[in-house]
Amino acid sequence: MSSRAALTEETAHDFLVKACEQVRVDPTDAKLVRLGSNAVYRLAEPVIVRISRDADTVENVTRQVQVARWLEQAGYPATRALDVDQPVDADGHPATFWVSVSESEKYAPIRQVADLIRRLHDLEPPSFTLPAAQPFADLDNRLSVLANLDTADADFLRELIGELRNRYDTLEFPLPPGVIHGDANVGNVILSRDGDPVLIDLDGFAVGPREWDLVQTALFYERFGWHTEEEYRTFVDVYGFDIMSWSGYRVLAGYREISMTLWLAGKADADEKAAAEVHKRVESIRSGGSRRDWAPF
Known part of the structure; x- marks a missing residue:
């Protein structure tokens, strides 16, 4: 990769x-659809282009294309990589090209979300090597954003991450490990133009505990109220396992709350609303208060 501009x-x-x-x-x-960790463009033809912010992600975006090709060969309904040699180098920024399945983002019903996760977990692993899931290494890589917070909040999160890490290391997972999406939730299953569910955002694929693909739906129901009880029961019935019945659920749910908060903390230095939201989230975690008022960002 060449020397790159911001x-x-x-x-x-x-x-x-x-x-x-x-x-x-x-x-x-x-x-331009979005400018975050990637610049995401929708072309006039049905193509989505993702341009990565960091050249160090070239290994990851290459793997995303590999995953997409594997899922396509398996007949699994996921976002498809365009049939071109990719990723390409755009002045030091890896760029990838994807077939656009819809002009709008309509999320699939929870029954279809659960079905796609179950079907993914039933697939034979690919011939190429996927990384092992390392959730706390991912958190460690983002700890620099704590500099955007006041000292008390930053210290609290560091201590809590340490506690969760220790508890995580002792967990006994009830499901067999295997290929996971890594960020499976209703927001990553959209409907195509024909109304069919499609799994998107392939950057977190790894091998690890399959419980990671179930925890967000439970968290969205139990703590945030984003799913109804009926929706959650449907999810459990279709997938075939209730992660909330497992004693380790709270560790994974706590991790997800911190992960969501750290992501937002990355915006806190330049966005007063984001900074206020992060402080509110930390207070609710510290006090055990309701998460129902966590605002989406």
């Missing part, structure tokens, strides 16, 4: 044009 709204379009030239697709009238 990924901003101004530079991202230039990277897009250079990436599109290499795979011979037309960037005219491309629309």
Whole structure:
């Protein structure tokens, strides 16, 4: 990868044009959908382009394409990588190209979410090597964002992460380990133009405890109220296991709350609303208070 410029709204379009030239697709009238860890563009033709912020992600984006090809060969309904040689280097930023399944993001019903997770867990592993899930290593890599918080909140989160890490190391998982999505939840299963469910966001694929693909649905129901009891019971019935019946659920749920909070803490230095939301979240975790008022970001 070459020396790279920062990924901003101004530079991202230039990277897009250079990436599109290499795979011979037309960037005219491309629309910037999102600018975060990736710049995500929707082209005039049904193609999504993701331009990574960091060249160090080239291994990860290469694996995303491998995962997409594997799932396609298995006939599994996931986002498809465009049939081009990728990723490509856009001035030091890896770019990938994906078939757009819909012009809007409509989330699948919870029954279909559970079915896709179950079907994923039933697949034979791919021929290439997936990384082992290392959830606390992922948290460690993000601890620098604690500098954006006041000292008391930062110290509390560090201590809590240490406690959860120790408890996690003693867990006995009831489900057999295997291939996991890593961030499975209703937000990552969208409906295609034909109304069929499609799994998206393949960057967290790994081998590890399958409970990680169940915890967010339980958390969204139990603590946030984003799923109804009926929806959660449907999820459990379709998948075939209730993670909330397992004693280790609270450890995984606590991890997910911290992960969501650290992600938002990354925005806290430049966004007063994000900073206030992070403080509110930390207070609710510290006090054991309700999470029902956690605002989406």
